[in-house]
Amino acid sequence: SRSTSSSLPLPPDPNILPFLGTLQWLREGLGGLESYLRSVHNRLGPIVTLRITSHPAIFVADRTLAHEALVLNGSVYADRPQPDTISKIINKHNISSGSYGATWRLLRRNITSEILHPSRVRCYSHARHWVLGILFDSFRKHRGDQEPIALVDHLQYAMFALLVLMCFGDKLDEKQIKQVEFIQRLQLLSLSRFNIFNIWPKFTKLILRKRWQEFLKIRKQQRDVLLPLIHARRKIVEERNKKRSEEEEEEEDNKDYVQSYVDTLFDLELPDEKKKLDEEDLVSLCSEFLTGGTDTTATALQWIMANLVKYPDIQERLHEEIKSVVGEEAKEVEEEDVEKMPYLKAVVLEGLRRHPPGHFLLPHRVTEDTVLGGYKVPKKGTVNFMVADIGRDPKVWEEPMVFKPERFMGEEEVVDITGSRGIKMIPFGAGRRICPGIGLAMLHLEYYIANMVREFQWKEVEGHEVDLTERLEFTVVMKHPLKVLAVPRRSH
């Protein structure tokens, strides 16, 4: 492809003067970029170039081009841009920002074959059940049937509790979980204020000294919270290994031990540096695990619940399906039950299509000159894929802005969410960099939606009608968070 690409032009650039358009949307932030890009795509077609950094940034809003790049030509598009100043500090050796190479392969294989392997995910079903209990207790305690519940706060805590357990093992209390949640969210939500340090860092660090200190302070606080948990886990693993080598281990001891994510990291050796992961690496990887699996899932849960409240007939149809599978007497919807609920799956997929938590994939970088849609994509160019626009493409989806789970029912309509056979929507990406948490995320979405709808009837509150306006935080959240009543459906 190199010889053919050299004679081709780059995808069209809306600006005669590079960087001019950039100024237009920089004022409004990333949310502004999305609407600016939409108008540019309408004018110039589904693949365009913007000059944001020294390498051209290409934006793709078409499912066929996304499939060609991410799946058919996947290895060329699997790299990430070089980390910037902030990313170098907070993402030292993690998966999502790692270059396409041996270290990324090692870390990615580790997460998929260990903690995210379906058999290990099954070992954590007790944790999911425990978290469900916490959620329901808080709805009842706050008299959710009389006083409106700010649902997303509960969902966020629930997802943190789960992921913290999977990351650091089974023995954490509410205070510790809250501490981790606080510092992780503080870091995430303040990131946009610190992005300025990626532009001309020597200068910006000097003139914005206080803000730079604040950034370093948050990173230190994060280390102070996560490192004791990492150390405690290392001790447990070392003692266990010692016992095993002395062949003293009783069956009983073994039964209590469930491997956590951080346990799988201690013995890994970085292939390029030939050394084990250091403390900074461990903090980055644990932080990535927590961030990857909490905000995204809590956001998706809130959007789905918002639609179930807005459209009570969909909620009732879902409730009927759940009832018909589990009956009246069952304590809860078990994880195996959700497999028998096609309408539940359709509701979750429709939620992810209409409201993907991320409106862009993480940026991809190409490793060599290549061709896409008849244009040149130069080596080291950044390619961005517009997730929301692909899932709302009127050429593929009838009435794309309408929440209609029925579109996923029926035999021909089965959508391959991994995109490997063709892309219709990509909330988790596709190809080599596809989200490794896709299986866990789908399980969490299906299990919690099914149980919440089975146990409570979710109702709109007067004066707080469901408003589907979007706002960009780390993910794209509801501008006016959902406030609802949770009326118990069953007496206990």
Ligand code: HEM
């Ligand atoms: C609804 C929930 C989730 C959504 C919508 C989501 C979405 C995504 C997306 C769009 C990407 C970028 C793909 C690309 O750049 O091509 C990604 C990457 C990633 N996600 Fe998720 N994710 C979710 C849950 C999770 C969970 C539960 C975990 C782990 C516990 C996780 C861990 C990761 C990691 C480590 C990456 C980086 C992969 C790589 O660069 O190789 N995510 N996710």
